[in-house]
Amino acid sequence: MAADAVTGTADTPAFSPSAVAASCVGFVLIGALQAFYGPAIPALRKEFGLAPSTAGLALSAHFVGGVAGVLLFDRLYGRIGNRRILGTSYLLMAAGAAGFALAPNWPLALTASLLAGLGFGGIDYGLNQLFSTGFGRRSTAMLNILNAHFGIGAILGPALIGVFGAGHYPLVFLAFALANLPVLLCLRGVRDHTPRPTGDNGPAPANRALRTVLAVFVALYVLHVGIEAGVGGWEPTHLETVGFSAGTAATATSVYWLMMTVGRFLVAPLALRHSAQTIITVSCAGMTASLLLAAVPDLAPYAYAAVGLFIAPVFPTGLPWLHRAAPTARRAGALVISASMVGGVAAGPTLGKVIEWSDVGAVPLLLAVTSAACLAATGWLTRATRTTAGP
Known part of the structure; x- marks a missing residue:
C-alpha cells in the first residue's frame, strides 16, 4: 500500500x-x-x-x-x-x-x-x-x-x-x-483518508446562519428529488389521462430517465467554466418552464423529457457547493443525501393525496409550483453564499 x-x-x-x-x-x-x-x-x-x-x-x-x-x-x-x-x-x-x-x-x-x-x-x-x-x-x-x-x-x-x-x-x-x-x-x-473541504465562499457563516443555510439546502434537495420521483411515478398516468396510449406513455417516461442521464454527462464540461450557483439556477428555471409546458397535452411528452434534462445536474452539482458553503458542518453531506431519500419515498403518496383532492391533469402544475420553490431556494442560497471566487 x-x-x-x-x-x-x-x-x-x-x-x-x-x-x-x-x-x-x-x-x-x-x-x-x-x-x-x-x-x-x-x-x-x-x-x-x-x-x-x-x-x-x-x-x-x-x-x-x-x-x-x-x-x-x-x-x-x-x-x-x-x-x-x-x-x-x-x-x-x-x-x-x-x-x-x-x-x-x-x-x-x-x-x-x-x-x-x-x-x-x-x-x-x-x-x-x-x-x-x-x-x-x-x-x-x-x-x-x-x-x-x-x-x-x-x-x-x-x-x-x-x-x-x-x-x-x-x-x-x-x-x-x-x-x-x-x-x-x-x-x-481509493485514498484511505482525505482532507476535509475548505470553504472558498468567503468566511464560514455563524452558527445560526449556518443552520439556516443547511435547512435551505435540505429543502432544495427534498423538493427536487420529490419532483424527480413525482415525474417518474406520475408521468405515465398523466399522459394516458390526456389521451396518449399506454405504450407511448411508458416510452416517454423512459426518455425522461434517459434525458436525466444525458444531462449529467452534458453538464460535466460546463461545470469547469460555470459556478454551481449558475448551473442550478438555470436548471431550476428550465425545470419550472418545462413543467408548465407539460400542462399543454400536445407538448407534454417533450416537456417531460426537457424536465429530465434540466433536473439532471441539481443533485451532483449542489454537493460541492454545499461543502464550500458550510465547510465546518461535517455532516452536511449526509444530511442532504438522507433527506433526498426521504423526499423520494414521500413524493409518491404525498403527490397522490394532493391529486385525489384535485385531478391527474394538475400533476405538471403541482410539480411546477414545487420547482418554483426550488428556484426560490437556489436564489436565496446564491445570495447567502455569495462569493467573488470563480467556479
Missing part, C-alpha cells in the same frame, strides 16, 4: 484512474438495484401471495436501509478509512441482494432488502462525499459523471428483468450480488 494512499497531502488524488472507473461501475450497480424492485413486483406477488401495496414494501425497505446506511457510514467517515467503508458497503449490498433472491418467505425478503439498502446508502454517501471533495475544482464535473452512471444502471435494471422475465428475478439479483465482488479489487486505488 502506498504511503500517500493513507496519509498524503491535500493535492494527492483521492482516486486512481482504475478506482474512478470502479466507482462509476459502483453507481451503475446501485442504480440497477434500485430499479430492479418495481419490475419484479408481479413475480413477488405471485410467489408470496402479496397485495400490490405489500409487494411495494420491498422498495420502501430498500430506502429505509439506504437512509440508515447514509447516517451510519457518516458516523464512521474519517474514523475507519474510506476503503473499509466502501468495501463493507459493497459486501452488505451483495449479501442483501443474494438474500432477497433466496429468501423463502416475505419477512426475510424484506430484511434482505433492508440489508441491501444499508450497503446502497453507504456507497451512495461514500462516493458522493469523496467525489465532492476529492477532485478540487473538477469535483462538480466528476460528480455529474459519477451520478450519470446511476442513471445508466436505472435504465439497464428494468431491461434485465424484462429480458429474463420477472419470474426469474432471483437469477438477476444473484448475478447482481456477484457483480459487486470484482469492484472490491479496485478499492486499493
